[in-house]
Amino acid sequence: MELELEKITLPGVDEKRPLVIAGPCSAETEEQVMETARQLAGRGIKIFRAGIWKPRTKPGGFEGVGVDGLPWLKEVKQETGMYIATEVATAKHVFEALKAGVDILWIGARTAANPFAMQEIADSLRGVDIPVLVKNPVNPDLELWIGALERINQAGLKRLAAIHRGFSAYDKRIYRNLPQWHIPIELRRRIPDLPILCDPSHIGGKRELIAPLCQQAMDLGFDGLIVESHCNPDCAWSDAAQQVTPDILDYILNLLVIRETNQSTENLNELRKQIDECDNDLIQVLAKRMRVAREIGTYKKEHGMTILQTGRYNEILEKRGSQGASCGMDADFIKKVFDAIHEESIRQQMEIINK
Incomplete structure (x- = not known):
């Protein structure tokens, strides 16, 4: 089926490439959230992301502060004027995020791989008009990725985008998740009007890989980037190795070469x-x-x-x-x-x- 899509436009956010969403992997404390947001806002970032609920591979790790962190995001919005985004994995997450005034939702790789979970989220979003970003499933299955997008679209949501975060592999090699760029390229061929963002933090797994991965995504015509940025990355409660400071993120973005996507000679x-x-x-x-x-x-x-x-x-x-x-x-x-x-x-x- 063809997706019925509408352009994601946010007042005050420049429509030129790349759209940038940034913030910590997890909302840890009010102080950490606010300090990171202030630094990012001071460097021109308009959309703040933070994980409130954190699905971890194994139990026992930090799994997010839960609803207690949502007022911190509201405070970010009120103080800095930034849009706020978080991940949802259940209908209850959707309800709590919408109640807190979250502007953008994203759906993680583990959830996107589960059609039952995707349908539950889609049903909980009926009648709501909000941008929804869908990460690729953990396994390299394009049809599953498209199916997840279709479920959200069939619930009446038209402001959709995809997030390429790479694919799990037994042999990790250089990357935490293998890019397998041909899969998002095929997604672009199949659904040309669907914006695609790159998540270099989860692909790379190491902060030194973020800059080259951002450039690769831009060279492939991706529309935006969602990058994990923390005021003190080495002390992060989750995924410390793949987060960068707002200063470093600003440096990376300023070095990007943005080439024309439609120009021909x-x-x-x-x-x-x-x-x-x-x-x-x-x-x-x-x-x-x-x-x-x-x-x-x-x-x-x-x-x-x-x-x-x-x-x-x-x-x-x-x-x-x-x-x-x-x-x-x-x-x-x-x-x-x-x-x-x-x-x-x-x-x-x-x-x-x-x-």
């Missing part, structure tokens, strides 16, 4: 024609490779051989990975490409053997 169009030609050549080469794969399938069938020849497949991956690296391409990228080619070759050979 004659030279760019010429380069795109070359890309189209390369893609056509690729398809022709792949078609030729599949014809040879089908001939191999016929040979295997005639000689009673199994389809999968593990030794040969490992040899291909090793050689092609080295070839790709020597041509300036990432070896993991080449492996993914040949994994996909091999899967299609096996499928075609299976058709021949099972005829």
Whole structure:
């Protein structure tokens, strides 16, 4: 289905890229909330975020101050004029946040992965006109992400946006959550009018990664950023390593290079024609490779051989990975490409053997 969307406009907030939402991971104390908000407001941030309810991976950690923190957000709004935003995960959270005058709600990754929870929140929002931001589910499932947005939209809310916060992986490597940029890129292709914000704090998990991730998001045409900022990050009660001071956030934002998203030139169009030609050549080469794969399938069938020849497949991956690296391409990228080619070759050979 197509989403019925309306532009998110907030009086007093500049519509140019990037829209910036900032504040601490968690509202910890009134003093911490107010000091962080004052510093952010003094640096031009218009939207303040803070977690009131904090779903943690394991019990025993700090899980938020709960409703006791909502008056602190109201105080931020009254003193600084900033809009206030918080995460909701249940209908009760929605009720309490709306009662406290919260301006923007976001839905976290764990909640977005649960259709039952999403429907409960959607039902609790019927008849309400408020911007709702939906983070990607913890697992890389675009349909689940779109489904979460659809549930909110079907409840009558049209001021929606997506938040890309990366995807959980067993092997963390550099990032806390793998960016897998191709997924939000596909979301943009599928729903072009949906604003997408990047959450570099949760993708990176380390404050030194926030600046490059913000720049990557801008280079990919994202509409905004939601960044965790704390007046004293090292003493934060949750996710200390991924928070930055308002001063550092201001420094990061001032260094961002914001490129035009719609500008096109004659030279760019010429380069795109070359890309189209390369893609056509690729398809022709792949078609030729599949014809040879089908001939191999016929040979295997005639000689009673199994389809999968593990030794040969490992040899291909090793050689092609080295070839790709020597041509300036990432070896993991080449492996993914040949994994996909091999899967299609096996499928075609299976058709021949099972005829």
